[in-house]
Amino acid sequence: MSTVLARQNRLKIVSLLSPAYIWLTVAIFLPLSAMLYFSFLSDVPFGDAEWHYTSENYQAFFQTSTYATLLWKSIKLGLTVTVISVLVGFPCAYVLAKAIKGKSREALFLLVILPFWSNSLVRIFCWAIVLRGNGVLELGLNAILPFEVDVNLMFSTPAIVIGLVHSYLPYVILTSYLALQAIDDNLIDAARSMGANKLTILWRVILPLSLPGLLAGAVLIFVPVVGSFMEPRILGGRVGTYFGTVIEDQFVAVFNWPLGAALSFILLAVVLVILATASPALRRAQT
Amino acid sequence: MKNTYLVWAGKVWLGLILFFLYAPIIVMAFMSFNASQYYQLPFDFSLKWYEKLGQNTEILNAATRSILIALATTVIATILGTAASLALFRFEFRGKRFLQVMLFPPIAIPWLITGTAMLIFFYGVGLGRGTPSVLIGHVALALPYVIVVVSARLATFDPTLEEAARSMGADSWTVTRRVTLPWIASGIIAGALFAFAVSFDQFVVSYFLSEPGDSTLPVLIYTSIRKGFTPEINAISTIIIVISMAVMLFAARFSNFGGER
Amino acid sequence: MNKRILLATTVALTTTGAAVLADEIRVLNWQGYGTDEDWAISAFTEATGHTVVHEYFNSEQEMLTKLRTNPGAYDVVLINAAFTPQAQAEGLIGPVDSSMVANFSDVPENLAANPDLNAGGALHGMPWTWGLTSFAVNTNEFNEMPTSIEVFWDTAHEGKVSIRDDALEAVQFAAIATGQDINDILDLDAIEAKLAELMPQIKTYWGSENDWNQFMAAGDLDVATFWSGSASRSMASGLPVQFIVPDEGAIGWLDGLSIPTSSTKKEAAHAFINWMIDPEFYVKWAESGAPASANAKAAAALPDDAFNKRVLGDPAVVARVQFQRPVSDENRERYLELWQGLKAAQ
Numbered sequence: 001m002s003t004v005l006a007r008q009n010r011l012k013i014v015s016l017l018s019p020a021y022i023w024l025t026v027a028i029f030l031p032l033s034a035m036l037y038f039s040f041l042s043d044v045p046f047g048d049a050e051w052h053y054t055s056e057n058y059q060a061f062f063q064t065s066t067y068a069t070l071l072w073k074s075i076k077l078g079l080t081v082t083v084i085s086v087l088v089g090f091p092c093a094y095v096l097a098k099a100i101k102g103k104s105r106e107a108l109f110l111l112v113i114l115p116f117w118s119n120s121l122v123r124i125f126c127w128a129i130v131l132r133g134n135g136v137l138e139l140g141l142n143a144i145l146p147f148e149v150d151v152n153l154m155f156s157t158p159a160i161v162i163g164l165v166h167s168y169l170p171y172v173i174l175t176s177y178l179a180l181q182a183i184d185d186n187l188i189d190a191a192r193s194m195g196a197n198k199l200t201i202l203w204r205v206i207l208p209l210s211l212p213g214l215l216a217g218a219v220l221i222f223v224p225v226v227g228s229f230m231e232p233r234i235l236g237g238r239v240g241t242y243f244g245t246v247i248e249d250q251f252v253a254v255f256n257w258p259l260g261a262a263l264s265f266i267l268l269a270v271v272l273v274i275l276a277t278a279s280p281a282l283r284r285a286q287t
Numbered sequence: 288m289k290n291t292y293l294v295w296a297g298k299v300w301l302g303l304i305l306f307f308l309y310a311p312i313i314v315m316a317f318m319s320f321n322a323s324q325y326y327q328l329p330f331d332f333s334l335k336w337y338e339k340l341g342q343n344t345e346i347l348n349a350a351t352r353s354i355l356i357a358l359a360t361t362v363i364a365t366i367l368g369t370a371a372s373l374a375l376f377r378f379e380f381r382g383k384r385f386l387q388v389m390l391f392p393p394i395a396i397p398w399l400i401t402g403t404a405m406l407i408f409f410y411g412v413g414l415g416r417g418t419p420s421v422l423i424g425h426v427a428l429a430l431p432y433v434i435v436v437v438s439a440r441l442a443t444f445d446p447t448l449e450e451a452a453r454s455m456g457a458d459s460w461t462v463t464r465r466v467t468l469p470w471i472a473s474g475i476i477a478g479a480l481f482a483f484a485v486s487f488d489q490f491v492v493s494y495f496l497s498e499p500g501d502s503t504l505p506v507l508i509y510t511s512i513r514k515g516f517t518p519e520i521n522a523i524s525t526i527i528i529v530i531s532m533a534v535m536l537f538a539a540r541f542s543n544f545g546g547e548r
Numbered sequence: 549m550n551k552r553i554l555l556a557t558t559v560a561l562t563t564t565g566a567a568v569l570a571d572e573i574r575v576l577n578w579q580g581y582g583t584d585e586d587w588a589i590s591a592f593t594e595a596t597g598h599t600v601v602h603e604y605f606n607s608e609q610e611m612l613t614k615l616r617t618n619p620g621a622y623d624v625v626l627i628n629a630a631f632t633p634q635a636q637a638e639g640l641i642g643p644v645d646s647s648m649v650a651n652f653s654d655v656p657e658n659l660a661a662n663p664d665l666n667a668g669g670a671l672h673g674m675p676w677t678w679g680l681t682s683f684a685v686n687t688n689e690f691n692e693m694p695t696s697i698e699v700f701w702d703t704a705h706e707g708k709v710s711i712r713d714d715a716l717e718a719v720q721f722a723a724i725a726t727g728q729d730i731n732d733i734l735d736l737d738a739i740e741a742k743l744a745e746l747m748p749q750i751k752t753y754w755g756s757e758n759d760w761n762q763f764m765a766a767g768d769l770d771v772a773t774f775w776s777g778s779a780s781r782s783m784a785s786g787l788p789v790q791f792i793v794p795d796e797g798a799i800g801w802l803d804g805l806s807i808p809t810s811s812t813k814k815e816a817a818h819a820f821i822n823w824m825i826d827p828e829f830y831v832k833w834a835e836s837g838a839p840a841s842a843n844a845k846a847a848a849a850l851p852d853d854a855f856n857k858r859v860l861g862d863p864a865v866v867a868r869v870q871f872q873r874p875v876s877d878e879n880r881e882r883y884l885e886l887w888q889g890l891k892a893a894q
Contacts, residue, residue, distance in 0.1 A: 009378055012459070020367040020384065020430055027427030028393050033402035036409075064885070066892045068450035092304045095297035106539040108301070113477070115308045116484035117531050118315065118524050119508055125762075127310035129326050132766055136314055137330065155752045155766070169308065174477050175439045181473065182443030207329045212442035216435050220394070227397040233337065233713070234759075237752025241891040244397050249888065251403060252607045253715055254880045264400045274387065324785060325765035403613070410617045499603035499621065500572050510579045510604040510757075 039261035057262035067246065067263065071270065074243040077157075078226040081164045082218050085172045088165070090214060093176035094206075098185075109177065112170050118210050120167060127163045128154060131235070155237030163231045168224070172217030179213025180206070219275065226271055227264075244265060312528060319521035326518070336518040343519060346507060350523055353487055353504040356418070360425040360486035365479040367426070368433025373435070373467070376441040390431040401428075406495040416496050421503075424492030429485040433478035440474025471477075570597035571816040573623040576611060579604040581626065582677070583824060592823050598816040612789055615640045619810040623817040626676070629802040630872045633667035641806040643670040648818040651825045654845040664874060665804045673804025674821050675842035679776040680860065680869060681717060682798035687788045689770040697725045697794040699771055706749050710763060710772035713753035715876060715887035717799070718743060721773060724796050724870070731873040740886055747890060757781070764789055780855040781837025791855070793865045800869035802842070 038044060039058070043051040061067045096108055115123070130136040133152035141149050153159045183206060191201050207214075229244030247267070250260030293328075318326050322333035340346060375383060393401065409420055423429065452462045490505035497503065502510075508520055577583050577820055584602045593599050603622070605611040608631050615625065615635065626882050627635055635641045636772060646652040652660070659665075665673040689708070700709055720730040722739040733739065751768055754760045757778045763769045764787055774782075779791035805821045807814060823829060827846035830838065834850055840860045841847050850857045859865060875883075 012379050013374050013380055020371035020434070023367060023423070024389070024393070024427055024430055024543060027405065028401065029389070029424050031408035032392060032396065033399065034408050035400060035404040064466045066739050070892050074777065090302065091297065095301045099294045099297050103539060110535040110539055111305060112308065113480045113484070114535060115312055116481070117487055118312060118528055119505055121508055122315060122520060122524050123311050126314040126318070128762070129314055130310060132768065134328070136328070136765065138497050140452070166307065166311065169304070178436070178440040178474050178477060179443050181490050182440070186449065209443070213439045216439035220432070220435060221390055223395045227395060229397065230481055233755065238747070238750050238894050241894065246888050247397055247400065249715070249884055251400070252609055254877065254884050255609045255612065256881060257403070261400060264396050268392055268395050272391065275391070280364060325761050325787070327765045406613070406617055416618070500601040510606060
């Protein structure tokens with residue numbers, strides 16, 4: 001490639017990327033760097049507080065089993081919610097992309113995302129009304145079923161999972177839909193005419209081609225769920241303590257930002273390691 | 288025969304999922320017509336929360352402000368995010384992987400930490416509080432979502448199409464406008480919808496950075512849970528959902544973004 | 549009505565000069581905690597010309613953060629007496645000039661001289677309201693009201709119990725149950741054991757008054773810790789609950805109104821504080837549920853059947869109350885660690 005072309009490309013790259021990344025740097029990366037700095041201090045440097053550099057905040061993670069237990073619990077929650085959302089959402093996206101045509105598809109596409117436009121806190125409280133004993137779910141089931149059932153899912157892990165799947169399902173539906181819709185129907189017909197059965201087509205044609213969308217959706221679900229604390233707290237009650245909860249406590253209950261910041265960077269590091277470990281395996285699956 | 292059966296089953300599945308997605312929204316709407324302040328059942332029809340809402344200028348102002356900020360955020364974040372996605376898709380360059388990874392911290396780090404960090408930083412650099420700061424923060428939080436969603440769509444794009452157009456003498460802007468953008472239109476729209484949702488439901492930045500008295504709807508909701516939010520909140524949420532549904536279905540009727548294939 | 553005119557004149561007099569130049573003051577408080585009552589603010593504006601804008605916080609730590617990072621943004625701030633010394637030591641709040649607050653003369657000596665509000669040797673927080681953290685029961689579930697805190701550990705109520713998700717409150721609650729001084733806990737192990745025993749009884753933790761009311765309304769709970777002011781509001785709204793101050797005692801707290809050092813509208817701020825501790829404001833506020841007033845005249849002006857007079861006006865009850873003192877950061881973190889450990893084990 002000639003140097004002129006290379007320079008032209010570089011100019012294009014910079015002009016396309018820099019607005020977004022400069023914006024992100026100013027509003028997020030620099031503030032977070034300040035937090036990263038705080039996580040190595042003994043106290044927040046406000047006013048005349050005494051402070052020195054230390055790694056104690058990171059050591060604290062290993063000193064009690066509380067943090068590790070909760071982090072593992074959060075990761076399990078993230079995986080559960082992600083897997084359920086993918087299993088539920090992918091077929092849904094497939095139907096939307098391949099079985100429905102025309103205007104109604106566009107309308108349905110919009111309908112999937114619309115629940116997102118309501119306040120998340122209000123949504124969670126509504127789930128509480130549905131799931132609790134003598135709540136909407138129990139009343140509804142008893143109205144339909146011929147026998148009495150006693151449904152009280154509130155304050156349990158299933159309630160947390162239901163609430164979180166609800167909050168994040170649209171991500172995987174929409175990203176999978178965007179990828180599936182791009183697959184040429186002729187390709188599927190060609191495979192079929194060559195005698196491939198449905199499972200083979202799904203496994204060898206559809207899944208590999210839609211994997212980028214599926215993965216984007218899965219990541220957009222897994223990453224925030226691991227740090228969640230609001231949904232678990234409201235829907236989980238006594239069992240709703242997760243890693244996000246202890247981070248929040250450091251900011252809200254005690255004024256220990258350094259520890260809270262250290263815990264959130266540990267969370268971030270673990271999440272990135274998980275994504276990095278998963279990505280080669282997934283990339284192999286893609287080819 | 289078997290095929291139609293599968294299609295039918297698929298549509299039922301889609302219907303069930305839509306029902307699941309709308310279940311709490313329906314409950315929310317129902318409870319806005321229920322007289323009990325504590326969302327007690329059995330249901331007792333009343334319009335009193337809508338009447339109260341009509342007089343509650345605080346909620347109405349906050350809702351208007353939220354919608355305006357969300358619209359501005361959507362426009363800015365979608366344009367910047369789409370541009371960045373195009374660059375990440377088209378070009379190979381050093382540090383690309385790093386830039387992609389850097390999209391995750393804003394999503395992974397709990398809002399409280401990001402919000403507190405923004406508060407200290409904006410205070411430190413003298414940017415202060417007010418609507419500009421709020422907008423800067425919202426756009427930043429929405430950007431990663433736009434980039435991830437648009438990139439997911441771009442990944443299905445065949446770059447040889449661009450090359451073909453270019454070999455036929457089209458300049459780079461024409462290629463983008465006539466070939467690439469139409470292909471990723473549905474991705475851009477999905478990204479924009481996410482950006483709107485992120486901003487509209489975002490209270491971290493608004494909470495720490497808006498001027499006192501200038502709060503947005505999520506801030507109002509969040510701060511009122513201590514004393515208890517009344518079904519007025521359900522009423523305003525119901526109104527907003529109904530209006531957005533009408534606008535969206537209207538848009539779907541007259542557009543062609545999802546169906547060019 | 550005469551009273552109103554008289555009041556307006558007093559305020560106008562105490563704020564001479566300021567009335568000519570109307571200010572917009574900014575108040576930092578919990579949402580729905582008295583100062584933001586619409587009728588009170590509009591009456592204040594009418595009487596003094598000053599307008600009032602509110603901003604809210606959701607935890608004491610957040611309130612301190614806002615004060616630290618927004619100098620000049622606030623003119624009046626609500627601070628719990630247990631935090632006043634810290635705010636004073638950090639230079640966040642300045643002294644309140646009691647001579648500019650006419651109603652101060654009706655604040656009883658024991659509150660006016662509170663050592664925490666008088667941090668740094670001068671009055672830094674105007675005593676405003678006080679109340680108890682104890683518990684309330686669902687009256688449908690009890691024939692006879694419990695008199696002991698041990699009801700929380702009664703297996704008859706297993707899975708129907710709640711306490712607030714707050715390390716300090718949980719530890720102090722257990723301190724009362726184990727007969728310890730809440731401000732000087734000597735046996736933390738006993739507290740951990742007592743709380744560990746409580747955990748299986750708990751259905752959920754509550755976080756806000758809103759949670760609490762919804763859980764009670766839905767019949768999820770038989771007995772739960774609660775704040776006296778909130779309990780009076782819940783009762784006023786018709787929930788079947790009763791507030792109990794057990795034989796073992798209860799936690800007391802005192803809230804004061806302070807003026808940030810960086811405020812530039814101190815005249816108007818003092819006028820607002822005076823308005824807020826006025827009996828007329830308080831009696832009307834108490835109708836919809838309020839904590840107890842620090843103003844003796846205001847407390848006396850309540851009707852005899854009012855919750856705050858009936859329960860908190862009883863000397864036998866007051867004798868059982870242990871008032872919260874400031875907690876060192878060290879202890880706060882120890883308590884949090886204990887509480888998180890217990891929660892994580894669930």
